[in-house]
Amino acid sequence: MSRRRDRRPVIVETRGLSMHFGGVRAVDQVDFTLYDNELRCLIGPNGAGKSTFFKCLTGQLVPTAGEIKIRGDETTGSEPHEVAGLGVGIKTQVPNVFDGLSVEENIWLSARRWHGARRASSLTTETVERLRLGDIRRDIVGRLAHGQRQWVELGMVVAAEPWLVLLDEPAAGMTHEETARTAELIREINERAAIIVVEHDMQFIRMISQQVTLFHEGRILMEDTMEAISADKRAREVYLGSQA
Amino acid sequence: MNSSSTLRTMRPVLIFALIGVIFMFTAPYVLQLFTIINLTTAIALAVLALSLALVWGYGGILCFGQVAFFGLGAYAYTISAINFGGSTWAILVAILVASAFAALLGYFMFFGRVSDVYLGVITLTVTLIFFSLIRRTSGPEYKIGNALLGGFNGITSPPLNLPWNTGSFLFPEQVFYVAMAALILCYVFCGWLVTTHFGRVCVGIRENELRAELLGYDSRLYKLGIFTIAAGIAAIGGVLFCNGVGRITPDVFNLYNAALTIIWVIVGGRGTLIGPIAATFGLFYLTSALGGQTIFNNNLVLGIILIFFVLIVPKGIAPTIIDWYEARRKPKKRGRRRGSRRRMREGADA
Numbered sequence A: 001m002s003r004r005r006d007r008r009p010v011i012v013e014t015r016g017l018s019m020h021f022g023g024v025r026a027v028d029q030v031d032f033t034l035y036d037n038e039l040r041c042l043i044g045p046n047g048a049g050k051s052t053f054f055k056c057l058t059g060q061l062v063p064t065a066g067e068i069k070i071r072g073d074e075t076t077g078s079e080p081h082e083v084a085g086l087g088v089g090i091k092t093q094v095p096n097v098f099d100g101l102s103v104e105e106n107i108w109l110s111a112r113r114w115h116g117a118r119r120a121s122s123l124t125t126e127t128v129e130r131l132r133l134g135d136i137r138r139d140i141v142g143r144l145a146h147g148q149r150q151w152v153e154l155g156m157v158v159a160a161e162p163w164l165v166l167l168d169e170p171a172a173g174m175t176h177e178e179t180a181r182t183a184e185l186i187r188e189i190n191e192r193a194a195i196i197v198v199e200h201d202m203q204f205i206r207m208i209s210q211q212v213t214l215f216h217e218g219r220i221l222m223e224d225t226m227e228a229i230s231a232d233k234r235a236r237e238v239y240l241g242s243q244a
Numbered sequence B: 001m002n003s004s005s006t007l008r009t010m011r012p013v014l015i016f017a018l019i020g021v022i023f024m025f026t027a028p029y030v031l032q033l034f035t036i037i038n039l040t041t042a043i044a045l046a047v048l049a050l051s052l053a054l055v056w057g058y059g060g061i062l063c064f065g066q067v068a069f070f071g072l073g074a075y076a077y078t079i080s081a082i083n084f085g086g087s088t089w090a091i092l093v094a095i096l097v098a099s100a101f102a103a104l105l106g107y108f109m110f111f112g113r114v115s116d117v118y119l120g121v122i123t124l125t126v127t128l129i130f131f132s133l134i135r136r137t138s139g140p141e142y143k144i145g146n147a148l149l150g151g152f153n154g155i156t157s158p159p160l161n162l163p164w165n166t167g168s169f170l171f172p173e174q175v176f177y178v179a180m181a182a183l184i185l186c187y188v189f190c191g192w193l194v195t196t197h198f199g200r201v202c203v204g205i206r207e208n209e210l211r212a213e214l215l216g217y218d219s220r221l222y223k224l225g226i227f228t229i230a231a232g233i234a235a236i237g238g239v240l241f242c243n244g245v246g247r248i249t250p251d252v253f254n255l256y257n258a259a260l261t262i263i264w265v266i267v268g269g270r271g272t273l274i275g276p277i278a279a280t281f282g283l284f285y286l287t288s289a290l291g292g293q294t295i296f297n298n299n300l301v302l303g304i305i306l307i308f309f310v311l312i313v314p315k316g317i318a319p320t321i322i323d324w325y326e327a328r329r330k331p332k333k334r335g336r337r338r339g340s341r342r343r344m345r346e347g348a349d350a
């Protein structure tokens, strides 16, 4: 299996990536590789360093050590807009949306970053339909329920038509049905983009997972299929025991 | 956004502009000359308020020293009009000097990622530095070309002249026309700007800077852009101001004026353009009326108004009226579609 993967182009690569906050080694010496078309899940207990790893990839944090390459471009220490400007779609763990603006305006601002006025409008309409936000498209995002805000953020990611998508807990706070739809959407996005998803919801991960990376105390503990990780004794001890 | 929908979102702006045009052509026939001259000063201040409404209300940048660009514009106009012997190019110089200064200051603030609070502090400090520096320029050695800076006495500003004839100065009514036209043009320009891609990104950055960055927008550039544009507009206000008053003194840079600009926008409402303009006229006339009596202290009244607005009408006049209007309209449409029918803020107002 690994030999087949190795021939695919590398999309994200980190070497010795570390992020320390004082004495806290939130991310410690992480070597990570994501291949083209891959859909990778990151799991791990609270405080394992998943979000911190994400923030390093997206330029929200400048790593203490190590390097990051995205499709060959060195992005260590880049600004978030530079990373996004490569064509990377990002959803953060705490929803980041334009609270005072309408659903449509949120998505339009994403589409318009990449397209002219006309295409941006039609892409906004398409995205609103695709994410079934039609009923609330003129509503102010700040007044929506948590799950809906998550969808708006996903809509912004989709509307940018990225080739790499980074999602930090996209299904958090969603109902069972919403979670299933999110999983479906993620598989759709995966037809055109490589994806990294951080998630706690085991059922959700089983719905979408291919390869799973297990974080523990800032390091990668295991990298394998969900079945293999579920069967592993060490993995069960640090994480799955409490969850599944 | 295509042109027809631009027109639709700009409809309130164009309606207010039309009201302004009607006022512009009727006022000189109805009002006394003294009132017209006073109005010119109020219009100049309204342009200043408009510039802060743009940079703070839409750009989310609390510039505590917007009056610095206003004063800089007035000084640059006066000094270059004296040296050029004509006003036309001097207006351009005023706008360029203020914008260039804002671009330089903004570059260090935005690219240095100065936090919002420090941004307010820095802009206010810069204003006060101008105040104390220019106050000290009384001696004959402080001159730029033919223009003596005049210290705390200030400089007499040459009046506007016709572009094709530097010898024919404008009468006060004509200056009023120019001022009103400038205010209307600046208002329509700002109203248009906030419907453009650039303007909408600025509003996005105001709402959530990180999200804008994560969409691939370099927020620093957009902030620098709107900051620079707003400084240019403030400078236009400065040019009108020194024409209305007839001179410019360093007092323009004092703390009172810096605070007053903020008050206009708070009272008028952030996130609208017409609100702060209206508030400027209202407060200008209130303070002139109060100036004629001695029972109430002027500053005390202003302070009470400010506290009233911050506590009771925190959004300011215009957004409160818009909310009220939308709330009244809503019940009629509720049956058709569920959810709140409020339109996006910047689309619904003027």
Ligand SMILES: Nc1ncnc2c1ncn2[C@@H]1O[C@H](COP(=O)(O)OP(=O)(O)OP(=O)(O)O)[C@@H](O)[C@H]1O
Binding pocket: A021, A024, A025, A026, A044, A045, A046, A047, A048, A049, A050, A051, A052, A053, A093
């Ligand atoms: N800005 C910061 N300053 C100091 N410590 C931090 C900071 N951000 C994260 N940490 C610490 O780094 C560790 C990793 O946090 P991180 O948010 O990456 O975990 P996570 O795996 O995303 O957890 P969760 O599943 O709860 O989201 C935690 O111990 C956290 O307290």
Ligand SMILES: [Mg+2]
Binding pocket: A050, A051, A052, A093, A168
């Ligand atoms: Mg996290």
